[in-house]
Amino acid sequence: MKKALIIFFMITNMVSAQVVQQDKLLHASGCYVISSSVAALFYDKTNDKKKSLLYGFGVSVLIGVAKEIHDIKHGHPDINDIAADVVGAGLGVITIRITL
Numbered sequence: 001m002k003k004a005l006i007i008f009f010m011i012t013n014m015v016s017a018q019v020v021q022q023d024k025l026l027h028a029s030g031c032y033v034i035s036s037s038v039a040a041l042f043y044d045k046t047n048d049k050k051k052s053l054l055y056g057f058g059v060s061v062l063i064g065v066a067k068e069i070h071d072i073k074h075g076h077p078d079i080n081d082i083a084a085d086v087v088g089a090g091l092g093v094i095t096i097r098i099t100l
Contacts, residue, residue, distance in 0.1 A: 023081065024080060024081065024084040025084075027064065027081050027084035028084040028087050030064075030085075030088065031064050031086075031087075031092065032060075032088040032089070033092065034056075034059065034060040035057055035059070035060035035088070035089040035096075036056065036092035036095065036096040037056075038052075038055055038056040038059045039052045039053050039055065039093050040052070040056075053093045053096070056089070056092060056093045057089045057090065057093045060085070060088070063085075064081070064085025064086070064088075064089070065082060065085070067085075
């Protein structure tokens with residue numbers, strides 16, 4: 001868990017040396033919620049822990065990338081947003097507690 005948090009702060013601090021931008025925190029926290037929710041729901045349906053974690057991570061990153069593709073025409077795309085999405089998705093599936 002410590003390693004995951006260290007990686008999270010290293011990636012989000014690439015843009016700013018002292019302050020994590022609110023946009024990156026929103027990306028990470030949104031993907032955190034999506035990945036942990038999808039993993040939990042998929043596990044309830046299948047009872048397969050490995051697949052549920054992969055689906056949770058994959059769906060979350062897919063949504064994050066789709067949002068950045070949308071930003072190409074309707075906003076300001078940023079590769080660091082995708083990095084924050086990946087970190088949030090990873091933390092979401094790492095910290096989800098699936099009781100066996």
